[in-house]
Amino acid sequence: MKFLYLLPIAFYLLPITFGCQPRVLHKDKQVMMGTFVEVLSPDKDAAAIVFSEIRRVELLLSKYNPESEISRLNKTGKLKASPEIFFILKECERFWKLSAGAFDVSVGPLVDLWGFTTKEYYCPKEAGIREALRLTGFNNIIFNNKDNMIKFKVRGMRIDLGAIAKGYAVDCAVTKLREKGIKSCLINSGGQIHCLGDKFGEPWRVAIKEPRSNRAADGLKLIDKAVSTSGDYEQFFIKGNKRYHHIINPHTGYPADSGILSVTVIADTGLIADALSTSIFILGKVEGLKMAKKIQGVDVRIIEENPD
Ligand code: AMP
Numbered sequence: 001m002k003f004l005y006l007l008p009i010a011f012y013l014l015p016i017t018f019g020c021q022p023r024v025l026h027k028d029k030q031v032m033m034g035t036f037v038e039v040l041s042p043d044k045d046a047a048a049i050v051f052s053e054i055r056r057v058e059l060l061l062s063k064y065n066p067e068s069e070i071s072r073l074n075k076t077g078k079l080k081a082s083p084e085i086f087f088i089l090k091e092c093e094r095f096w097k098l099s100a101g102a103f104d105v106s107v108g109p110l111v112d113l114w115g116f117t118t119k120e121y122y123c124p125k126e127a128g129i130r131e132a133l134r135l136t137g138f139n140n141i142i143f144n145n146k147d148n149m150i151k152f153k154v155r156g157m158r159i160d161l162g163a164i165a166k167g168y169a170v171d172c173a174v175t176k177l178r179e180k181g182i183k184s185c186l187i188n189s190g191g192q193i194h195c196l197g198d199k200f201g202e203p204w205r206v207a208i209k210e211p212r213s214n215r216a217a218d219g220l221k222l223i224d225k226a227v228s229t230s231g232d233y234e235q236f237f238i239k240g241n242k243r244y245h246h247i248i249n250p251h252t253g254y255p256a257d258s259g260i261l262s263v264t265v266i267a268d269t270g271l272i273a274d275a276l277s278t279s280i281f282i283l284g285k286v287e288g289l290k291m292a293k294k295i296q297g298v299d300v301r302i303i304e305e306n307p308d
């Protein structure tokens with residue numbers, strides 16, 4: 001009998017709870033940092049805020065922009081850095097140490113040599129690798145904490161922030177959104193994702209791509225988290241049946257060969273997720289997970305070539 005009373009009440013309540021607030025998700029997309037940046041938010045102003053902040057960070061960090069501080073450092077071997085660039089390079093130093101040298105943003109000469117900068121891919125000769133390795137090594141960067149001066153010890157060294165720039169850029173965009181009081185937004189910058197708040201009271205849903213197909217390998221439900229994936233399918237070429245990809249082991253000069261096809265890191269900030277996913281990809285499962293344990297609040301999903 002009680003059920004008969006409840007039923008009509010429930011019917012009256014349904015249009016009230018679902019009817020008065022239309023659940024509109026605004027979507028927008030722009031090409032930035034060499035990829036599509038996609039923004040989803042119930043707030044129609046979110047996309048413009050995200051695009052303008054990501055554009056600002058891109059101009060600051062890109063080696064493709066001849067005016068950026070990074071380009072000036074690469075050209076002259078020294079720079080009186082802005083506090084922001086100094087902070088980012090110090091974070092790069094932190095991850096270089098944590099990863100025992102696997103994460104090394106001084107891999108610029110190697111990334112160039114393999115053709116990943118121009119997309120004119122090329123299998124280099126041993127002598128070329130040796131010469132590029134001579135120009136690689138974070139230990140050859142001198143930091144002066146007093147006046148923010150950064151200097152290269154070896155002429156011809158070049159920094160490439162491709163492994164951390166997108167994560168940092170998305171963090172900056174999230175800070176701007178928070179400042180403007182926007183509480184719900186999903187940013188996807190070419191696989192570098194941030195889930196700000198929730199989506200109409202539910203977690204945001206993010207799929208992890210299966211590396212050799214377009215299917216989803218796994219699904220994540222996230223609130224206030226950053227996600228980054230490093231994979232051998234993102235930039236690669238095939239020569240003689242072998243795949244050569246864009247994540248270089250700075251100890252060997254060759255694309256990392258750790259048995260990992262893709263690694264996804266979920267963390268509180270994009271910078272941590274981005275730097276850690278690249279590091280684990282190079283280190284491999286065992287050493288990579290040891291490194292992840294040293295950082296608080298991270299979750300790691302690895303897809304291996306030969307899962308055990
Ligand atoms: P991600 O997709 O975040 O793993 O970053 C890959 C990009 O980082 C490459 O396209 C290069 O620009 C750069 N990179 C390659 N190898 C390394 C490395 N060992 N350490 C830091 N950055 C790297």
Ligand code: MG
Nearest residue numbers: 163274275278
């Ligand atoms: Mg990365």
